[in-house]
Each structure stands twice: as C-alpha cells, then as structure tokens.
Amino acid sequence: MGRPPCCDKTNVKRGLWTPEEDAKILAYVSNHGIGNWTLVPKKAGLNRCGKSCRLRWTNYLRPDLKHDNFTPQEEELIINLHAAIGSRWSLIAKRLPGRTDNDVKNYWNTKLRKKLMNMGIDPVTHKPVSQVLSDLGSINGLPSTGNQIEPSNPMVEQTQEEQTQFWENQVQYQQVLASECVQPNVVFSEAASSSSSSSSSNLTQLSSPQQSYNCHNSQITPPCSSSFDWSDFLHGDSIMWSEMQQCDPQRVMSSSEAFGAVACGASMCEGRSNSGDSFVDGILDRDSEIRAAFPELLDDAFDY
C-alpha cells in the first residue's frame, strides 16, 4: 500500500497555470508568506493541489528567479558540478542564484548533455565515450580495441595531433585516478544519476563502510547516523566497488580523494539539509587539489 494522494486529484485542476491563478498565488504569498502549502489552495481560492502550488511558486513565480538564458559561466559551473556530484540538481541550483533545480535539470537534459555527447564525452561519467566503451568491453570480457569513438563536435576544429593529445590526457587522468583507487566522476555522477524509483532493484548492497573507512588517517564517525548506505553513492555500481577492492584497501581508506571529500568535508546527510553546501565544497576542494596537481591533464581534458 502506497501513501494516499496528497489531495483529491479528481477534483483539482491540473496542467498549465493561468495568469489569474498566478496572481492568486502571488497575492496570497505577499500577504501571508510561505507556510503550509496544503492550505494555500483553499486560502488563496485555487482549485489546485498544494503541491502544485508550491511547485508553481518555487519554479516560476518566486521574485528572485532569473528567466533569461544561462550564461557560459553558469553553463560551465553546471558541468563542473555535475561532474563532481552528479544529478543533485537542487545542490547545483543552490550555486546558481536565481535558478531552480528544475531549470538546471531541464537545461542539462536539453542542452548540456547533447553538447557533451557531441564532444565525445559521456555525460554520465564525464569520461571520453571511447574509454567508457573500452571499460565496458573489458568488464564484459569483450575486446577493448576498435570502435573508438572520436570527438565529433563540428563546432570544434581539432587537428589530429590535438585530438590525440586530448585522448592521451584523458587516459592519463583516469590512470591517475585509478592509481588512487578513486573514480570521482563515476562515484558521484553515476550514483546520483540513478533513478529514485527504478534502479534500486539492482543495487549492490554493501555493509556500512563508515566504520572501516579512515579519513586522512583518522577514524571517522558515521557521518549520517545509521541511515547511511553506500548504495547512495554506488547505486548499481558493483563494478567500481570491485575495482576499489582490488586496490590496497588501506589506500582506499586513507587517500580517497572523493571519499575524503565526502566523509571529511561534508556530511553524508547533505541531500536534504543545509550541509549540502559543505558537501559540495568538500568535493570541489578535492577537485581543485587534483586539478592543481595535474593542470596539464585537466586543463585540456575538461575544457568543455
């Protein structure tokens, strides 16, 4: 048995909002402020679900929202944040004043994802598609040679030499990450991009690892009470986990670029709490450190 619906869906209006309905919401909020959304439809004289009212307000009517196009700076920030934390749209949106999670999500799905694919970059892992296929080939026991997909962005004129350098940099960077037993892009973007409703069935359930993971050589406490589950980060990614296990576990525990960021720089409770900023900060700090350590690799490899 699921939960009962939040309202009588058969008797509430759905679909696009009219200017009159918008005006009612605006008038109500300006007079009463934001409170219990389930009461808003009744008090504001709307035949809408309270949830629908809240969405209309947060995604469209809020006075601090920007309605113009995304700037190149915003675009770059979205890509970088997605590479770091995956599809945590609300966290990404918090870094973009005037943008909502819905804005960011739509912009990603309609523009940025295609842009990356045109550049030969897998928008999920932020790796070159050729490498993703290569990884898949090796995972499935298939030959990993051939079928190399080259960058196909017609907007970018690259010489053969530049393309070769690009892929070599990508491979070098991934090797660096692999040597640290860490694949931050995989960890965060794949995990976070998993569907909330569809992918839990093939999770690799792992024992709570926080008790055995060190953070910069000091034992850490479970960051988010007993509710923490590695599946949050390793949704369906048993492959990555097994790769990590093949490395020296001590290295996994102590160095762990990405996990360090998560465990030390932020709380695992990030998702729905104010600690989301520190969560992102932690990851970005570690990202900056890696970039600083390998500028020649990353400047080329992630110049979207």
Add this chain to the structure above:
DNA sequence: AATATCCGCAACCGCTCCGAC
C-alpha cells in the same frame, strides 16, 4: 500550405526525508 518531427519547458509523479505527535 499542410503535415510530421523535433525540441524546450512546465508540470506532474512517486519516492525519501524529517519533524511533530
């Protein structure tokens, strides 16, 4: 000019989280 297809965006759905009781 009519129709088909594509694309972007607003809105909805189903789920989890979390505080109140």
Add this chain to the structure above:
DNA sequence: CGTCGGAGCGGTTGCGGATAT
C-alpha cells in the same frame, strides 16, 4: 519508538511552439 503528513527531490511526461519535409 512508530506513525502520519508536509516538504523537497529527481525522473518523467506531455503540451505547445519551432523547424523540417
């Protein structure tokens, strides 16, 4: 401690306009 219900989140859907045929 368990239950309930509101809030918030990410994924998906579907409408409407733009573009192609």
